[in-house]
Amino acid sequence: MEPSQKLSWESADRAFKRIRPKKVLLQLPSGLKRKGLLFADEIRRRYGCEVILSGDSCYGACDILPPPIEVDAIVQLGHAPMRLRKGVVPIIFVPMLIDLELDRLIATALPQLKSPVGVIATAQHIHQIKDAVRILQASGFKALIGKGSSRLSSPGQILGCDYSSATEIASRVNSFLLLGGGEFHALGASLTTGKTVISLDPERRDATVRKVDQDAFLRRRFAIIQALAEAKTIGIIVSSKLGQKRLRLAEELLRSARNENKKAELVLIDDITLAKLQELGFDAYVSTACPRLTLDDGASLGRPVGTPGELMIALGKMHWDDYAMYHWGFTTRRIRRRK
Amino acid sequence: MEPSQKLSWESADRAFKRIRPKKVLLQLPSGLKRKGLLFADEIRRRYGCEVILSGDSCYGACDILPPPIEVDAIVQLGHAPMRLRKGVVPIIFVPMLIDLELDRLIATALPQLKSPVGVIATAQHIHQIKDAVRILQASGFKALIGKGSSRLSSPGQILGCDYSSATEIASRVNSFLLLGGGEFHALGASLTTGKTVISLDPERRDATVRKVDQDAFLRRRFAIIQALAEAKTIGIIVSSKLGQKRLRLAEELLRSARNENKKAELVLIDDITLAKLQELGFDAYVSTACPRLTLDDGASLGRPVGTPGELMIALGKMHWDDYAMYHWGFTTRRIRRRK
Known part of the structure; x- marks a missing residue:
């Protein structure tokens, strides 16, 4: 049985009334891309504005780039709103709601x-x-x-x-x-x-x-921490995506890594792929972007990719006992010092 | 025998003196990515500025996006300068020169x-x-x-x-x-x-x-024109890359296609890939971006992708006799009308 799903236009209706965009960039997640023509028609019909489809990937509400063409708003279908620190243009979200029985x-x-x-x-x-x-x-x-x-x-x-x-x-x-x-x-x-x-x-x-097998998970992560500890060169990844970009944290990590005699560089990447990481050729990476890529898809990236916390453990600045899954507010400045 | 190749820093020296950037984004083509650390060191040593490596692809001087982080300049290694209509930040080119015997x-x-x-x-x-x-x-x-x-x-x-x-x-x-x-x-x-x-x-x-076999080439292109003529839905691709973006031409093509009862949409894409074109699912595409992708790599894109001129032939607005390879200044406004 197909779960019932529907787009929720209410908040978009209000946003369109407020912003009155003449031209919008329409972003769709993979599953909805094929209906791009229909959605573009729907938006033109509802709001009478020009629509340009984005053909690039869109993995979530965080996945926003500065639009390279002039538009009055970005419309994102299928994702719940996210408060981004700095919006380049207004972002109008049209969430997809799926009803559970x-x-x-x-x-x-x-x-x-x-x-x-x-x-x-x-x-x-x-x-x-x-x-x-x-x-x-x-x-x-x-x-x-x-x-x-x-x-x-x-x-x-x-x-x-x-x-x-x-x-x-x-x-x-x-x-x-x-x-x-x-x-x-x-x-x-x-x-x-x-x-x-x-x-x-x-x-x-x-x-x-x-009930997650924390031990198995942590064993896998320990291998990454080991690789980070042994790496001579480390690429510290900063995301281009507005909602995944944490430049300040990346700069903190860069300083920490260099202080421990690592050859480290900040690396700006939009979509993180195996091909890009292999081409750059760092021994290991730390990602300040979406943790899903690091923790979920990590094995497909071909190189060890750690979280910010994992780097700090690898550098001996944080204790293994303090291991916690990556969280968004992480900063090296709040690491408690042990005696 | 390896051909002799060297980076030419002269014009970059002048540009750095003029712009005095504190922080630059360093873009490298695939072949030079692996030396990113060395080049970042070289730039820091020469010019005393912070360097952030770009990990994304960079296919040419045209391949520039609005930088999603604040930098004072983009440094592009390996490509000759190109005059871009609108630079978001100054672009400093460090060309790679290869000596022929x-x-x-x-x-x-x-x-x-x-x-x-x-x-x-x-x-x-x-x-x-x-x-x-x-x-x-x-x-x-x-x-x-x-x-x-x-x-x-x-x-x-x-x-x-x-x-x-x-x-x-x-x-x-x-x-x-x-x-x-x-x-x-x-x-x-x-x-x-x-x-x-x-x-x-x-x-x-x-x-x-x-001496190109023009006939074989044109036969292949004719198949694309045929596909465009038969397509019910057409995606008209506009590149996100500053040096490949031709929005006005794309809008002209959109109007022409819609006038001939095609369901057509503008599609904004950064790197054009088979996966993206298949996901969007248009019957055929017209690319206003780099013609290399259309004419050279076209077969790898999985869908028919034509040039602007080819669309105009498919729509009956230009004559097959007027077929000329795509050129940058193409506009539908200068198509000569035949009696």
Whole structure:
């Protein structure tokens, strides 16, 4: 059964009224690219503006580049809004909402959940988070939602780079219910909180229990830390994408690496690929961009790619005991010094 | 034998003195990427500025994007300067010069040349063009150099998108001598001028005669024109790259295609790849970006990709007899109307 999904135009309607763009650049994620013509027509019909399709990849709300042509706004379909520090032009989000069959799925989750339950959701499912809380409460569970950082569009939302709505309530709950499919977010939530995460996937009939094997994960990461420690040359990757760019952190890491006699350089990259990393030929890399690439797709990058925290451990500036999954607010300035 | 090659820093020295950048973005073509660390060191040592390496592809002087981080200049190694209409920040070029063994190579070319000879060169060899003229003259040949368009850095230079220095003198010469290897530029020069092109390739011991089989080429292109004529949906590609972006031409083509009842959209793309074109799913494309991709790598793009002129033929707005290889100044406004 296909899960029911729909684009939510309400906030876009308001934004178009406010901005009145004459020309927009339309960005679509891979799954929606093929309907580009239809969506361009829809936007022209609704708002009477010119539309230029972007043919480049668009992996998320963070994936925004300074537009190389003059447009009055960027329209991004399929992603929930993200607050970016500096918008080059206004960005109008048209989120894709996917409805989960909550009653049925939560019923299959109940045997695995331990009250109190923290409820979290990915962008496509965030509109159902209050319903999920009500259903849990009706079943006799205590349910909590964390507010999270200002980077998130709503309380309870998690991003691959931001689990703050989960970590904030982790000490007060005994398990998490995640509205959202796939492995990555469940893995991240479990790793950052240490709790079992039960996820509801629109593609599955039953809830999925995910208690991450932290040991296996950490063993893999330790190999990367080892490679960073041994590397003579390190490329410190800064993303070109507006929502993934952390130049200041990259500069901090550069100084730390050079202080420990590494030959290190800042490397600006848009999409991070195996071909690019091999061509540059550094012994190892540290990415300050989306952690998904480092932690999830890392094996496909052909070279060791670590997180900022992993570099600091490799350089002996942070202790292995302090290992925590990468988080967005990471800075080397807050590393606590041990005696 | 490795051809002798060296970076030419003279004009960069002057530009650095004038601009005094504190921070630069360093772009390298594939072949030089691996020496990124060395070049970054060299630039820091010479000019005392911060350097950020670009890890993205850089196919030529035209391949410049608005930098997503604040830098005072872009430094591009390995490419001859190109005059870009609008520079976002100053661009400092450090050309790579490759010396041909002119005496030996031209000696092997003489039996194939017919006086007067037009002399043309690609960017890496342009510094030897006057020597080539002298050697030809000493051998009793008349030799000419065309000035070409303002897009070129020196008289006699040709680009994959600009053969104006050749076409300008085509009617006054009987053959062309090209300082430069590979097939693409020789093909382009022969196609646009209709003359035999003898090319001197740094990788070869003898001159290469190239009299293009125009018929075979045109048959391949006719298949593309046919596909464009039959396509219901057409994506008109505008490049994100500053030196390849021709938005006005793309808009002209869009209007022409829509007037002939095609469902057409402008598509903004940085690097044009098979994956992106397949994902978008248009029946056919027209590229207003670098013609090399369309004409040379076209077969690897998986979908029919035509030039602006080819679209106009497909739409019945230009005659097949007027087929000319794509050239940079193309506009639909100058198409002569036949009775």
